[in-house]
Amino acid sequence: MSSRKAILGAIRHSLGRQRGDGAEQAVEARLRTHDRNLVPQRGCLEGEALLSLFSSQAERVDATVERVATDAEVPEAVAEYLKRNNLPPRVRMAPHPDIQALPWAEKAPLLEVAEGRADPQDLVSVTPAFAAVAETGTLVLHSGPQTPTTLNFLPENHVVVVRASQVVGAYEEVWDRLRAANPAALPRTVNMITGPSRTGDIEQRLELGAHGPRRLHIVLIAEEGDS
Amino acid sequence: MQSTSHAFKQNAHRALHDPMLQKAMGHVRSGFIDKRVQAAARLPEFDQLRDQAKAIKDHTLAHLDHYLERYEAKVLEMGGKVHWCATAEEAREAVLSICRSLDARTVTKGKSMLSEEIALNEHLEANGIEPVETDLGEYIIQLRKEPPSHIIAPAVHVNKEQVEADFRRVHKNLPPERSLSEAAQLVDEARQVLRQRYLEADVGITGANFLIAETGTSVIVTNEGNGDLTQTLPKAHIVVASLEKVVPTLEDCATILRVLARSATGQEFSSYTTFSTGPRRPEDPDGPEEYHVILLDNGRSSMLGTEFQDMLRCIRCGACMNHCPVYHAVGGHSYGWVYPGPMGAVLTPSLIGVEEAGHLPNASTFCGRCEAVCPMRIPLPKMMRHWREREFEQHQAPAKARLAIEAWAFVAKRPRLYRWATSLLIGALGRAGRRRGRFRELPLAGGWTAHRDFPAPSGRSFQARWAEQQRRGRASR
Numbered sequence: 001m002s003s004r005k006a007i008l009g010a011i012r013h014s015l016g017r018q019r020g021d022g023a024e025q026a027v028e029a030r031l032r033t034h035d036r037n038l039v040p041q042r043g044c045l046e047g048e049a050l051l052s053l054f055s056s057q058a059e060r061v062d063a064t065v066e067r068v069a070t071d072a073e074v075p076e077a078v079a080e081y082l083k084r085n086n087l088p089p090r091v092r093m094a095p096h097p098d099i100q101a102l103p104w105a106e107k108a109p110l111l112e113v114a115e116g117r118a119d120p121q122d123l124v125s126v127t128p129a130f131a132a133v134a135e136t137g138t139l140v141l142h143s144g145p146q147t148p149t150t151l152n153f154l155p156e157n158h159v160v161v162v163r164a165s166q167v168v169g170a171y172e173e174v175w176d177r178l179r180a181a182n183p184a185a186l187p188r189t190v191n192m193i194t195g196p197s198r199t200g201d202i203e204q205r206l207e208l209g210a211h212g213p214r215r216l217h218i219v220l221i222a223e224e225g226d227s
Numbered sequence: 228m229q230s231t232s233h234a235f236k237q238n239a240h241r242a243l244h245d246p247m248l249q250k251a252m253g254h255v256r257s258g259f260i261d262k263r264v265q266a267a268a269r270l271p272e273f274d275q276l277r278d279q280a281k282a283i284k285d286h287t288l289a290h291l292d293h294y295l296e297r298y299e300a301k302v303l304e305m306g307g308k309v310h311w312c313a314t315a316e317e318a319r320e321a322v323l324s325i326c327r328s329l330d331a332r333t334v335t336k337g338k339s340m341l342s343e344e345i346a347l348n349e350h351l352e353a354n355g356i357e358p359v360e361t362d363l364g365e366y367i368i369q370l371r372k373e374p375p376s377h378i379i380a381p382a383v384h385v386n387k388e389q390v391e392a393d394f395r396r397v398h399k400n401l402p403p404e405r406s407l408s409e410a411a412q413l414v415d416e417a418r419q420v421l422r423q424r425y426l427e428a429d430v431g432i433t434g435a436n437f438l439i440a441e442t443g444t445s446v447i448v449t450n451e452g453n454g455d456l457t458q459t460l461p462k463a464h465i466v467v468a469s470l471e472k473v474v475p476t477l478e479d480c481a482t483i484l485r486v487l488a489r490s491a492t493g494q495e496f497s498s499y500t501t502f503s504t505g506p507r508r509p510e511d512p513d514g515p516e517e518y519h520v521i522l523l524d525n526g527r528s529s530m531l532g533t534e535f536q537d538m539l540r541c542i543r544c545g546a547c548m549n550h551c552p553v554y555h556a557v558g559g560h561s562y563g564w565v566y567p568g569p570m571g572a573v574l575t576p577s578l579i580g581v582e583e584a585g586h587l588p589n590a591s592t593f594c595g596r597c598e599a600v601c602p603m604r605i606p607l608p609k610m611m612r613h614w615r616e617r618e619f620e621q622h623q624a625p626a627k628a629r630l631a632i633e634a635w636a637f638v639a640k641r642p643r644l645y646r647w648a649t650s651l652l653i654g655a656l657g658r659a660g661r662r663r664g665r666f667r668e669l670p671l672a673g674g675w676t677a678h679r680d681f682p683a684p685s686g687r688s689f690q691a692r693w694a695e696q697q698r699r700g701r702a703s704r
Contacts, residue, residue, distance in 0.1 A: 014531035201364035212452020
């Protein structure tokens with residue numbers, strides 16, 4: 001007998017499963033409707049309150065957040081960020097239209113820009129986000145041809161460009177948006193990122209930059225009428 | 228791993244006299260508890276979410292067969308493979324044969340207690356494949372050739388100076404004059420050394436915090452990002468998961484995630500929560516080409532439908548051990564197997580037998596803190612009591628203890644005899660201890676008085692005083 005059959009048989013025996021007991025229909029219905037459970041109050045904000053909760057929660061977990069008014073300000077913000085942190089003016093960008101469309105050459109002419117998956121030598125990556133969640137200051141990114149996952153983990157500095165319209169209150173809204181954008185199946189990897197990499201494994205003392213990025217910088221585009 | 232649970236008493240005795248361990252355990256006593264309290268206080272709905280998280284798992288366990296089938300179907304649809312394994316041995320072999328099919332020489336690993344449970348590293352090493360632990364805590368204990376002593380902080384028993392000595396011993400190619408006295412320097416060095424290992428690994432192995440039936444997804448929750456590098460860079464990603472990890476939907480997963488990190492480290496959310504569904508898609512620029520799930524039973528299916536079913540709700544947050552006075556005193560290694568603390572005291576006898584692990588459910592004061600903080604509301608003390616009963620029924624308790632319990636039971640079942648005997652005993656103790664109010668030594672209570680005084684009773688039993696108060700109350704009415 002295969003292990004699969006043996007294990008399922010053992011489970012059915014332990015549960016006292018009967019044919020026609022309605023269990024299968026119950027499972028079917030739950031998976032189909034995927035109802036929400038309790039969503040905390042703080043995940044139900046809107047407008048400016050939503051954006052400021054997102055920012056303050058992200059900052060609580062050692063991310064840095066910078067607000068800009070328009071797309072055109074992003075390249076300068078990134079260049080300034082590199083300068084502030086004594087980083088060379090070189091970034092690895094996600095080959096994503098939202099990032100490519102930013103006026104890099106015009107607004108940050110000294111910035112050297114490369115695209116594609118991360119190389120081990122890359123110090124800084126710039127990526128878009130799929131969404132951002134205010135309740136815990138969490139960014140949601142996913143894999144795909146325009147968004148390599150290695151950009152989120154290999155470089156020491158991760159700059160994420162988020163639009164106000166991408167900020168939601170609670171995780172459940174992300175699931176709805178993910179299902180709508182990917183009706184067939186989830187992308188291979190969905191990363192929820194809350195602050196930079198950290199560890200408490202040495203004497204329970206928090207240290208940033210264990211294996212993933214040491215710094216996480218969020219550039220939030222809060223266009224008029226966007227939020 | 229080889230169990231030393233039968234030697235709990237000797238292990239605990241050694242631990243209590245180990246000054247390095249006692250120093251390290253001080254960090255557990257101070258850190259985790261306050262952080263959890265603060266995180267819970269920041270979320271007014273925390274206790275309601277615990278109730279819902281419990282209900283989700285109860286529902287899933289009651290329909291586990293169907294959810295596992297749905298989960299499997301979805302993984303297959305997404306191009307992954309599911310390997311059903313009834314025993315630890317089957318699971319080890321399944322991982323090995325995947326590694327062999329890829330001619331793997333090194334595998335990187337994210338922290339997985341299930342991997343410890345099936346003794347995967349030893350098996351891979353014995354077959355010429357080098358496993359490299361990448362979670363900092365796991366890396367440290369791998370260098371020290373020790374088992375983990377905590378399910379989320381495996382090296383919690385190790386002090387900074389010991390880590391420095393281990394790094395100097397193993398990282399021989401780095402300059403010996405380098406400074407390693409700060410935690411940050413140790414973290415940096417591990418980052419540097421392991422970075423190379425990620426890039427050269429052929430296979431990445433992670434555990435799973437959840438399996439989602441709706442989407443065929445495995446979920447890992449980490450802070451370091453090591454799990455992500457482990458599963459993204461090599462050719463294949465192997466997930467080792469036990470079958471009770473399944474939850475129905477993304478929504479259900481979100482609810483449990485809201486209580487997980489808060490209970491574990493006191494964070495509102497861990498740095499990285501990663502959802503993996505199948506192998507990389509044809510157009511993806513990175514990610515693993517193969518995705519395998521090792522779905523392990525190893526005794527869990529027979530816990531269903533018994534008084535131990537509730538234990539299968541456990542999400543491995545570690546709150547029970549963080550709050551356990553016994554764990555604080557003796558550390559995780561004393562428990563002798565993979566799972567320490569209260570959750571280990573319940574789970575270990577289920578997985579390796581009460582004959583081997585019978586001491587563990589006895590190593591509890593029943594103070595109840597574990598149950599009070601458990602996000603899944605698992606009645607841990609009650610289940611430890613079940614194990615004690617089983618142990619007694621199976622005649623495994625020591626003869627002296629059995630005799631004492633039987634004598635007590637005889638008296639307790641006869642109320643008049645009980646009242647007479649206790650009032651006699653308490654009266655005698657009360658008179659003998661009247662002057663000092665406590666005893667330095669007491670016959671039959673040497674185990675107690677070896678470490679502390681025994682307080683002298685007031686001289687009258689509770690029942691006698693209660694009866695008197697009732698009489699007085701009636702008289703005054």
